[in-house]
Amino acid sequence: MSNIKGKGQCRTCAIRQLSIFALLPEANLTEIQHFQPSIMTFASNEAVYHQGEVATCAYTLRQGLIRLVKTLPNGRTQIVRLIRAGDSFGFDGFIGEPYNHSAIPLCEIEVCRLPLAELLALKRQHPEIESAMMKRWIQHLREAEDMMVELGAKKASERLASFLIRWCEPTGFNGWIELPLSRGEIGELLGLTIETVSRFISDWKRQGLIEERQGRIHLLDPERLQALACVDD
Amino acid sequence: MSNIKGKGQCRTCAIRQLSIFALLPEANLTEIQHFQPSIMTFASNEAVYHQGEVATCAYTLRQGLIRLVKTLPNGRTQIVRLIRAGDSFGFDGFIGEPYNHSAIPLCEIEVCRLPLAELLALKRQHPEIESAMMKRWIQHLREAEDMMVELGAKKASERLASFLIRWCEPTGFNGWIELPLSRGEIGELLGLTIETVSRFISDWKRQGLIEERQGRIHLLDPERLQALACVDD
DNA sequence: CGCATATTTGAAGCCCATCAAGCGAAGTGG
DNA sequence: CCACTTCGCTTGATGGGCTTCAAATATGCG
Numbered sequence: 212m213s214n215i216k217g218k219g220q221c222r223t224c225a226i227r228q229l230s231i232f233a234l235l236p237e238a239n240l241t242e243i244q245h246f247q248p249s250i251m252t253f254a255s256n257e258a259v260y261h262q263g264e265v266a267t268c269a270y271t272l273r274q275g276l277i278r279l280v281k282t283l284p285n286g287r288t289q290i291v292r293l294i295r296a297g298d299s300f301g302f303d304g305f306i307g308e309p310y311n312h313s314a315i316p317l318c319e320i321e322v323c324r325l326p327l328a329e330l331l332a333l334k335r336q337h338p339e340i341e342s343a344m345m346k347r348w349i350q351h352l353r354e355a356e357d358m359m360v361e362l363g364a365k366k367a368s369e370r371l372a373s374f375l376i377r378w379c380e381p382t383g384f385n386g387w388i389e390l391p392l393s394r395g396e397i398g399e400l401l402g403l404t405i406e407t408v409s410r411f412i413s414d415w416k417r418q419g420l421i422e423e424r425q426g427r428i429h430l431l432d433p434e435r436l437q438a439l440a441c442v443d444d
Numbered sequence: 445m446s447n448i449k450g451k452g453q454c455r456t457c458a459i460r461q462l463s464i465f466a467l468l469p470e471a472n473l474t475e476i477q478h479f480q481p482s483i484m485t486f487a488s489n490e491a492v493y494h495q496g497e498v499a500t501c502a503y504t505l506r507q508g509l510i511r512l513v514k515t516l517p518n519g520r521t522q523i524v525r526l527i528r529a530g531d532s533f534g535f536d537g538f539i540g541e542p543y544n545h546s547a548i549p550l551c552e553i554e555v556c557r558l559p560l561a562e563l564l565a566l567k568r569q570h571p572e573i574e575s576a577m578m579k580r581w582i583q584h585l586r587e588a589e590d591m592m593v594e595l596g597a598k599k600a601s602e603r604l605a606s607f608l609i610r611w612c613e614p615t616g617f618n619g620w621i622e623l624p625l626s627r628g629e630i631g632e633l634l635g636l637t638i639e640t641v642s643r644f645i646s647d648w649k650r651q652g653l654i655e656e657r658q659g660r661i662h663l664l665d666p667e668r669l670q671a672l673a674c675v676d677d
Numbered sequence: 678c679g680c681a682t683a684t685t686t687g688a689a690g691c692c693c694a695t696c697a698a699g700c701g702a703a704g705t706g707g
Numbered sequence: 708c709c710a711c712t713t714c715g716c717t718t719g720a721t722g723g724g725c726t727t728c729a730a731a732t733a734t735g736c737g
């Protein structure tokens with residue numbers, strides 16, 4: 212179950228430099244009086260918030276991985292974004308709208324809950340926060356555009372190869388990389404069925420393109436995957 | 445060909461109240477010295493900028509309609525957003541990245557070109573601009589999420605019905621609505637082929653759901669289309 | 678009018694979803 | 708320790724939805 216661990220301390224926060232608060236002057240962190248975010252933990256699959264709820268708080272992920280999911284009335288779902296440590300999400304309240312998606316942890320997670328009213332005040336005191344947020348949004352919009360190309364213009368194998376590349380890219384494709392998404396979740400993200408995802412992964416394992424052991428993956432031939440992915444540039 | 449019509453005058457701009465500059469105090473508009481955006485016109489299909497170019501300017505659309513398009517190396521394309529009068533676009537330079545897409549007019553257009561350096565300075569003077577921009581981005585991110593659901597979780601007919609509904613919604617479905625997109629462009633937007641788009645539109649015309657005359661469309665039965673669209677909430 | 682372009686319609690085939698069954702690893706209880 | 712369940716993954720078979728290819732028809736424009 213969800214659980215409030217206590218009040219957050221920006222000054223000692225391990226992921227602050229990853230967050231939109233990275234540029235806050237270190238000296239000022241103690242004088243932030245009214246901003247007391249709560250640190251909360253959630254179990255895997257326990258929603259941080261649900262699509263349609265009134266959006267009173269934004270969140271910064273401190274640990275773990277979250278999927279933002281939209282659900283259609285008929286039950287079909289689409290993962291619209293994956294949230295990693297340092298990412299912030301749930302800002303719909305800033306434009307007076309309810310959450311546009313549900314935030315569902317992929318594993319046990321820890322978040323910092325930011326009441327929008329307080330964040331708004333803090334943002335006025337420290338314009339660098341708004342600048343940092345703006346940059347994040349531009350980046351997210353770019354990623355959303357990229358994802359639309361994946362979903363709209365690519366075939367199943369291309370989407371999957373592209374996803375694996377993007378997932379493993381940060382490590383330079385070296386060694387075994389944690390892949391905490393089930394086949395079904397990868398499918399939800401790429402607009403495919405679990406069977407299609409499984410078939411291609413199995414194929415590629417047989418062909419020696421990738422290998423997998425206990426939730427970890429290793430790209431043996433990134434170049435050939437890249438070619439399959441139909442990458443741009 | 446593209447053409448610079450002259451310097452923009454925020455004070456007399458007809459679409460300013462639609463733009464991110466809506467909240468600028470009317471009195472201050474004359475004292476903005478260093479911000480002299482150019483008004484430019486472009487012909488249909490004449491790119492305002494291309495994917496991959498260095499992003500030195502953002503733009504606000506004054507008149508017409510623009511598609512933001514991403515192209516894969518193999519030539520497949522995806523429209524990632526439609527730009528209407530009052531919308532701003534092309535902010536990639538704010539994070540030091542080249543344009544992530546090409547901006548291609550769907551008809552003759554008129555834009556206001558905003559050099560990023562000047563916009564940055566203006567933004568510092570007038571924090572309300574940044575707030576306005578932030579709200580736009582949140583909105584665009586929501587729309588991008590919605591689009592990902594369309595592309596990832598819906599069938600051809602659902603995507604098309606949903607698109608027609610969204611296009612005609614602002615008018616309350618009354619009367620004939622301008623539809624300046626070709627079948628091919630609708631396909632590019634929805635991740636479908638021109639033939640698939642044409643087939644469903646023809647079907648729906650025969651069934652009396654919609655009618656069309658010289659680039660205008662009229663939804664005769666929005667409820668049944670809505671049902672076809674698989675809409676959320 | 679005559680040409681170019683957009684749209685419609687048909688036919689064939691492929692990609693992927695769907696349905697169904699089997700496999701394997703982890704956990705439970707007798 | 709082993710039957711039994713459970714759950715995620717794999718694999719096969721089938722069908723349908725959409726793409727692709729092709730050609731006819733409609734539309735617009737000089």
